Amino acid sequence: MILExxxxxxxxxxxxxxxxxxxxxxxxxxxxxxxxxxxxxxxGVRAHFAPASWLIAAEGELVGLCSITxxxxxxxxxxxxxxxxxxxxRGHMRAALRAIAAWADARxxxxxxxxxxxxxxxxxxxxxxxxGFARVGTRVDAEDGxxxxxxxxxx
Numbered sequence: 001m002i003l004e005x006x007x008x009x010x011x012x013x014x015x016x017x018x019x020x021x022x023x024x025x026x027x028x029x030x031x032x033x034x035x036x037x038x039x040x041x042x043x044g045v046r047a048h049f050a051p052a053s054w055l056i057a058a059e060g061e062l063v064g065l066c067s068i069t070x071x072x073x074x075x076x077x078x079x080x081x082x083x084x085x086x087x088x089x090r091g092h093m094r095a096a097l098r099a100i101a102a103w104a105d106a107r108x109x110x111x112x113x114x115x116x117x118x119x120x121x122x123x124x125x126x127x128x129x130x131x132g133f134a135r136v137g138t139r140v141d142a143e144d145g146x147x148x149x150x151x152x153x154x155x
Contacts, residue, residue: 001058002066002099004051010039019055022062029065029084038067045071056096063087066096075111077104097131104154113152118144
């Protein structure tokens with residue numbers, strides 16, 4: 001299940017609490033510095049577009065997050081995501097991406113969803129492919145190295 005995030009959700013996460021009565025995992029979805037960065041990104045995106053991100057929940061637990069990484073350009077919504085280490089490999093991200101794809105299909109202002117994965121991140125590549133994304137290219141990032149670009153055509 002995906003839940004659109006609010007500023008209150010990020011405030012709870014930054015206090016080390018799962019929002020909305022969800023259970024907090026140990027280890028959590030992301031370390032505090034990453035959660036702070038995601039809260040800042042969400043605030044920046046939310047100023048121009050909503051939703052800015054989603055909580056990913058399963059069986060009453062907060063298992064992951066999916067964020068729009070920047071305000072959409074030309075109808076393309078770029079996603080970043082993560083699942084808590086202890087909950088990976090259970091289909092949570094694939095289900096979340098499919099729900100987000102359905103959201104995108106219903107939005108006339110969203111033409112595509114995009115994402116990038118490291119060349120070595122085979123699990124993330126499989127998740128994207130199974131959620132209907134197609135590999136559309138590569139690029140080299142100064143910080144992250146070689147990346148594979150993915151796209152889901154909405155509509």
